[in-house]
Amino acid sequence: MQILKDNVRNSIIKYAEEEFLEKGFTDASLRTIAARVGISVSTIYSYYKNKDELMTAVCRPFIDSMMQITKERHSESTTLEDMMDIEKQQETAKLFISFVTKYRDIIRLILYKSEGSTVNNFRDNYTDATTAHILWFFGKMKMKYPHINTDISTFFIHANCAWMLSIIGEMASHDLSDSELDKFASDFVHFSTSGWASLFGVDVK
Known part of the structure; x- marks a missing residue:
């Protein structure tokens, strides 16, 4: 029974993502999503209390992963070295590019098609949370x-976090x-690493 519920939930998420991407949050229809899944609208409500909660569920994997990456890259174990x-930062940049590629559709959904939903606050919430974390890290x-x-x-830190988004x-x-993408990663790492080194008053390796 749990497997069946998980399959239904996964199908709702899949078709909700398609509907939100196609029409944007405001114009997306739960009725259309339900029809694509092959269930009733009331069944969707047994999983999610409203369209906004469904939108959040669609975007949650990216949102949680984005915050986790920020905390891992700027943790107590991170060294100045x-x-x-440059080489380590380039490897990190390549992993980050893979992450963005994986969540490409969700990113576009959050940043450009989420107006009217709670998720539309992600840009401000992420920027504020990341700014606070970077200040702690420094x-x-x-x-x-x-x-x-x-x-x-x-x-400056706040603007830099917003710029990353x-x-x-x-x-x-x-x-x-x-x-x-490889050229972008290389150029970005050289640019950002040299910039932070200058602000910190240290040398780049």
């Missing part, structure tokens, strides 16, 4: 490396070749 190592880094400069504008949106919106 890792942050300034405090930890200053304790480990007293010689580095962490007196960096909070608004814009980059993700652009990556999800363009059909880039593997070579274009």
